[in-house]
Amino acid sequence: xxxxxxxxxxxxxxxxxxxxxxxxxxxxxxxxxxxxxxxxxxxxxxxxxxxxxxxxxxxxxxxxxxxxxxxxxxxxxxxxxxxxxxxxxxxxxxxxxxxxxxxxxxxxxxxxxxxxxxxxxxxxxxxxxxxxxxxxxxxxx
Amino acid sequence: xxxxxxxxxxxxxxxxxxxxxxxxxxxxxxxxxxxxxxxxxxxxxxxxxxxxxxxxxxxxxxxxxxxxxxxxxxxxxxxxxxxxxxxxxxxxxxxxxxxxxxxxxxxxxxxxxxxxxxxx
Numbered sequence: 001x002x003x004x005x006x007x008x009x010x011x012x013x014x015x016x017x018x019x020x021x022x023x024x025x026x027x028x029x030x031x032x033x034x035x036x037x038x039x040x041x042x043x044x045x046x047x048x049x050x051x052x053x054x055x056x057x058x059x060x061x062x063x064x065x066x067x068x069x070x071x072x073x074x075x076x077x078x079x080x081x082x083x084x085x086x087x088x089x090x091x092x093x094x095x096x097x098x099x100x101x102x103x104x105x106x107x108x109x110x111x112x113x114x115x116x117x118x119x120x121x122x123x124x125x126x127x128x129x130x131x132x133x134x135x136x137x138x139x140x141x
Numbered sequence: 142x143x144x145x146x147x148x149x150x151x152x153x154x155x156x157x158x159x160x161x162x163x164x165x166x167x168x169x170x171x172x173x174x175x176x177x178x179x180x181x182x183x184x185x186x187x188x189x190x191x192x193x194x195x196x197x198x199x200x201x202x203x204x205x206x207x208x209x210x211x212x213x214x215x216x217x218x219x220x221x222x223x224x225x226x227x228x229x230x231x232x233x234x235x236x237x238x239x240x241x242x243x244x245x246x247x248x249x250x251x252x253x254x255x256x257x258x259x260x261x
Contacts, residue, residue: 033253034253036245036246036249036250037249038199039199039241039242039245040199040200048199049194049195049199050194050195050196050197050199050202053195053196054196072195074195075195078191078195081188081191082188082191082192082195084188085187085188085189085192086188098161100147100160101160101161101162102159102160103157103158103159103160103162103213103216104185104187104213105213105217106210106211106213106214106217109185109187109206109209109210109213110210112191112206113203113206113207113210116194116203116206117203120199
């Protein structure tokens with residue numbers, strides 16, 4: 001995480017993030033065509049590990065944790081970590097100090113990387129129970 | 142030893158502070174590069190890397206996470222210069238991912254606009 005203070009970049013990113021959340025909360029990516037589709041899915045038809053994350057965020061903004069989880073479990077699980085990282089950045093800008101950080105051993109990050117790749121492969125396989133991992137897979141009857 | 146930046150107690154042989162990542166005083170076996178300044182923090186951009194993997198362009202998000210892992214691996218080994226190089230690469234792949242994602246989004250929006258205009 002950069003420790004140098006870059007106020008302009010930070011506030012632009014914060015404003016962009018807030019605006020995106022506002023749009024995302026008011027328009028469902030599942031129905032409205034205003035959100036760009038996943039490039040990988042548009043080009044190849046395969047789901048990537050990020051597919052469904054916008055729909056998941058939309059559902060989360062409406063308080064539907066289970067539906068959000070069904071669209072992209074990885075995005076929902078990584079959200080607390082991302083929010084903490086964003087909060088740390090905000091704290092650095094506002095108070096001049098980042099939040100306490102724990103050094104993550106490299107092998108955990110390698111494991112995370114492997115998990116993301118495996119998740120990306122698994123959600124494309126039309127085999128039960130792996131197909132539950134496809135976006136919305138857990139919502140099918 | 143205590144970290145001079147955040148005051149966290151660290152193992153005496155720690156190369157970097159477990160809390161803030163600050164390089165601690167030169168340890169036996171660590172080659173200090175010329176131009177290396179103690180107190181330098183090596184960011185691993187892991188939060189950024191995960192964010193772009195989930196929201197932007199996947200093929201560029203994976204190398205960002207790989208370099209992020211390398212940053213921490215090299216810090217653990219005491220290789221500050223290597224960690225700084227990996228940190229630069231992690232940042233670069235994050236920015237490539239954001240750039241590719243934005244490019245795709247802009248192209249998509251332009252296609253929609255062109256489509257709407259051509260209908261009239």
